Amino acid sequence: MSNLTSTDTAAVPPSGSARSAGSRHAAHTVHEKREIKLFSGFAHIALAVWGIMVIAPLIWVIFASFKSNTEIFTGAPFALPSKLSFETYKTAWTEAHVGRYFLNSVFVVAISTAGTMLFGSMAAYVLARYKFFGNRFIYYLFVSGLAFPVFLALVPLFLILQNLGLLNTYTGLILVYIAYSLPFTVFFMTAFFKTLPNQIAEAAIVDGASHTRLFFQVMLPMARSGLVSITIFNIVGQWNQYLLPVAIMQGAGAEQKWVLTQGIANISVSAGYQANWAALFAALTLSILPMIIVYAFFQRQIQSGLTAGATK
Amino acid sequence: MKHGRYPFIIGFLIVPVAIYGTFVVAAYIQAFQLSFTNWRGFSPKVNYIGFDNFVKLFHDSTFWKAIQHNLFLLIFLPVITIILALFFAFLLNVGGGSKGGRTQGVWGSKFYRVIFFFPQLLALALVAVIFSRVYSSDESGLINGVLHQLGAGPVLFLADKHLALWSILAVLVWQAVGFYVVLFSAGMGSIPAEIYEAAALDGATRGTLFFKVTLPLLWNTLQVAWVYLGIAAFDAFALVNIMSVDRGGPDGATTVIGLEIVRNAFDYAQFGYASAMGVVLFFLTITFAALTLRVTRREAIEL
Numbered sequence: 289m290s291n292l293t294s295t296d297t298a299a300v301p302p303s304g305s306a307r308s309a310g311s312r313h314a315a316h317t318v319h320e321k322r323e324i325k326l327f328s329g330f331a332h333i334a335l336a337v338w339g340i341m342v343i344a345p346l347i348w349v350i351f352a353s354f355k356s357n358t359e360i361f362t363g364a365p366f367a368l369p370s371k372l373s374f375e376t377y378k379t380a381w382t383e384a385h386v387g388r389y390f391l392n393s394v395f396v397v398a399i400s401t402a403g404t405m406l407f408g409s410m411a412a413y414v415l416a417r418y419k420f421f422g423n424r425f426i427y428y429l430f431v432s433g434l435a436f437p438v439f440l441a442l443v444p445l446f447l448i449l450q451n452l453g454l455l456n457t458y459t460g461l462i463l464v465y466i467a468y469s470l471p472f473t474v475f476f477m478t479a480f481f482k483t484l485p486n487q488i489a490e491a492a493i494v495d496g497a498s499h500t501r502l503f504f505q506v507m508l509p510m511a512r513s514g515l516v517s518i519t520i521f522n523i524v525g526q527w528n529q530y531l532l533p534v535a536i537m538q539g540a541g542a543e544q545k546w547v548l549t550q551g552i553a554n555i556s557v558s559a560g561y562q563a564n565w566a567a568l569f570a571a572l573t574l575s576i577l578p579m580i581i582v583y584a585f586f587q588r589q590i591q592s593g594l595t596a597g598a599t600k
Numbered sequence: 601m602k603h604g605r606y607p608f609i610i611g612f613l614i615v616p617v618a619i620y621g622t623f624v625v626a627a628y629i630q631a632f633q634l635s636f637t638n639w640r641g642f643s644p645k646v647n648y649i650g651f652d653n654f655v656k657l658f659h660d661s662t663f664w665k666a667i668q669h670n671l672f673l674l675i676f677l678p679v680i681t682i683i684l685a686l687f688f689a690f691l692l693n694v695g696g697g698s699k700g701g702r703t704q705g706v707w708g709s710k711f712y713r714v715i716f717f718f719p720q721l722l723a724l725a726l727v728a729v730i731f732s733r734v735y736s737s738d739e740s741g742l743i744n745g746v747l748h749q750l751g752a753g754p755v756l757f758l759a760d761k762h763l764a765l766w767s768i769l770a771v772l773v774w775q776a777v778g779f780y781v782v783l784f785s786a787g788m789g790s791i792p793a794e795i796y797e798a799a800a801l802d803g804a805t806r807g808t809l810f811f812k813v814t815l816p817l818l819w820n821t822l823q824v825a826w827v828y829l830g831i832a833a834f835d836a837f838a839l840v841n842i843m844s845v846d847r848g849g850p851d852g853a854t855t856v857i858g859l860e861i862v863r864n865a866f867d868y869a870q871f872g873y874a875s876a877m878g879v880v881l882f883f884l885t886i887t888f889a890a891l892t893l894r895v896t897r898r899e900a901i902e903l
Binding site: 327328331332334335338339341342343344345346348349352360361362363364365407408410411413414418420426429430433435436437439440441442443444445446447448463464466467468470471474498499500503524527528529530531534535538548549550552553555556557565568569572575576579580583587590591594595 | 604605606608609611612613615616617619620622623624625626627628629630631634641684687688691692707712713714715716717718719720721722723724725726728729730731732733734738739740741742744745746748749774777778779782783786806831834835837838841842857858861862865866871874875877878879881882885886889
């Protein structure tokens with residue numbers, strides 16, 4: 289974790305004083321300076337090209353969302369739209385139901401992430417700080433979940449939900465999101481709770497705090513930085529989930545309950561027939577913009593949250 | 601401290617273990633069980649047919665194609681992504697001049713990093729929809745629109761079976777690179793300055809620094825990146841399902857194992873057969889992870 293928090297300072301890496309060694313020899317300095325300038329210029333070009341490749345499709349989507357179908361087909365991708373009309377957004381929000389899909393996603397992810405964090409940290413806390421028979425077994429049971437591809441579980445998962453009457457319900461989807469987020473959450477939080485100091489916990493016990501109170505009022509607040517990382521990790525992961533909703537939210541009336549990824553994918557498939565491309569672009573813009581806004585405010589936390597998995 | 605210890609432990613574990621056991625553990629166990637049946641979800645009685653599903657899989661040309669496509673992604677996704685990400689991370693970290701005797705990142709490196717990372721935040725499903733429009737075969741597509749302006753003919757990215765899988769690979773790379781740039785940058789940032797100084801005093805060039813200092817010290821991070829990208833290469837379901845012509849087409853040129861599992865399970869109700877595919881996928885993933893960790897194992901260089 290420690291090198292994560294330093295992501296920002298990494299911009300000025302301690303990569304040695306090759307140049308300072310050179311600067312002592314005046315003869316080398318001019319040559320070196322030129323070499324650096326050349327290298328730096330080249331670096332800028334390479335980086336800018338990739339930057340444009342990343343941004344261009346997104347800008348293009350936003351532009352196209354304001355265009356009419358004819359304008360989209362004129363073959364001038366970055367021409368400005370002739371007029372600024374939000375008509376397409378109205379269509380996307382109401383007729384293509386992007387609004388509903390969006391709210392469905394918010395609802396499902398809000399509950400499932402909260403559930404994941406609560407149950408995940410409860411399990412992780414007990415597994416990290418209490419010795420009891422079966423502790424290791426339960427821990428490895430959770431962690432081994434990381435090794436299995438979700439595709440393997442798809443059919444049985446469908447059948448289990450069907451038997452429980454949870455197929456095509458939010459309850460089912462939320463429980464499945466929680467279940468499949470637990471392995472990583474437990475794995476990460478167990479490691480985190482192990483690093484917390486004992487003295488404070490002992491002091492709280494001496495003061496007569498119960499185990500439950502100790503957890504909620506002492507240990508959880510101390511684990512805040514870890515909780516933030518994993519919460520972001522889970523929000524992003526569950527918000528972007530596509531396979532599980534496709535498997536679970538099917539059947540009569542499922543369209544009403546689709547989450548955003550499913551809904552947008554479906555608009556894309558059916559847009560070909562209705563030929564309302566502008567509405568599709570508006571729908572895409574509506575799903576990208578919130579991400580851009582959230583990212584603009586929390587990019588540091590989001591970067592460290594998402595890379596947390598890779599550095600453990 | 602002893603008081604109420606076990607009720608507390610049980611109370612805290614019961615809900616998470618119950619949820620996990622029901623939807624994850626039970627599901628994985630049943631998957632192995634189902635892979636030996638020909639169950640289609642209707643009959644109350646389940647027939648065990650031994651290894652018949654696996655024999656059938658062995659002769660299933662579509663499934664072989666799917667495996668080939670996943671292996672194609674498995675080779676090219678990690679290689680291309682890691683090379684690009686290493687390159688960019690190196691430029692960002694040591695591409696600039698020196699100030700106060702320290703080499704530093706190019707001007708605006710923080711800005712680049714923020715931009716590069718963003719696609720990682722977008723759902724793969726959403727990225728798939730965006731790029732199915734970017735690749736559109738007429739002038740309404742981003743690339744063909746630009747080509748049209750330049751007077752070039754349209755390229756059928758997704759409809760040409762020689763190009764389709766490469767086009768999908770490009771999207772995966774587009775999304776992944778930024779994440780690994782950030783990851784490698786963090787790794788490069790934690791390499792102590794003294795090592796570079798010592799190497800520089802010995803007259804090492806920028807290239808030597810990269811290959812003899814940066815790369816070996818990043819080895820663990822690279823290993824993690826390789827495993828992550830490999831696992832991602834076994835998926836690609838969202839992209840293929842949404843972007844490709846006829847879901848996995850043209851003519852099966854882009855289908856992947858995940859798509860075949862979903863298709864067999866939910867379109868054809870071949871529950872047993874789909875589960876057998878899942879089992880194969882599981883063993884492929886495990887083999888890949890084990891092989892990677894074995895082949896790439898080196899003396900860890902502790903700092």
